[in-house]
Amino acid sequence: MSSTGWIAVASAAHVRMGYAGGFMQVCHGKAAPLRRLTAGDLVAYYSPTETFGGRDRLQAFTAIGVVEPRAPYQVDMGNGFAPFRRDVAWHRAYPTPIHPLLRDLSFSRNNGNWGYKLRFGLFKVDPDDIKRIAEAMGARLGMERLS
Numbered sequence: 001m002s003s004t005g006w007i008a009v010a011s012a013a014h015v016r017m018g019y020a021g022g023f024m025q026v027c028h029g030k031a032a033p034l035r036r037l038t039a040g041d042l043v044a045y046y047s048p049t050e051t052f053g054g055r056d057r058l059q060a061f062t063a064i065g066v067v068e069p070r071a072p073y074q075v076d077m078g079n080g081f082a083p084f085r086r087d088v089a090w091h092r093a094y095p096t097p098i099h100p101l102l103r104d105l106s107f108s109r110n111n112g113n114w115g116y117k118l119r120f121g122l123f124k125v126d127p128d129d130i131k132r133i134a135e136a137m138g139a140r141l142g143m144e145r146l147s
Contacts (some may be wrong), residue, residue, distance in 0.1 A: 005041070005125045006122060006123065007043070007044050007118070007122070007123055007125050007129075008024060008026045011050060012051075012060070013049060013052065018045075018063070018085075021043075022087055023087050024045070024085065025084070025086075027085050027122060029084055031074070033121060034072040036124075037067045038067065040066060040067065042065070042066055043067060044130060044137075046060070046062070047062040047095075047112070050054070050113060059097060061093075061095065063114070064090070064091050064134055065089050067087075068086070070086070071086065091140070091141060092140075095137075096133070097139060104132050105129045106125070107125055
């Protein structure tokens, strides 16, 4: 298991597109955040909403996986939008609400402003946090990899 864990933030609809394609994309397609990741790192997606910019509050972890060795790469999605992506081997997991975990995660424990950190779009977390999230999602890290 990787020693570095990350939380990425995107709507559940966007996470599903990345899950289906075996990739992740963060911060409106910027390359720099993806360059901070290394092969073998664990990444969990937190989805504040079901749809991008929507008011359909979700507040759940929606995917978890392992970053693949391929460097960030750019894709043309049309209309002048060419985001950067990073390949991820996704694990089988169940969407899990964040609220029951807030007392157990180091970035949110005793922190009434826990949501502030999520505004960065991608941030490093304690290895125990990523293990707790994986456990809550029913993901067996190191097993049942998809892609």
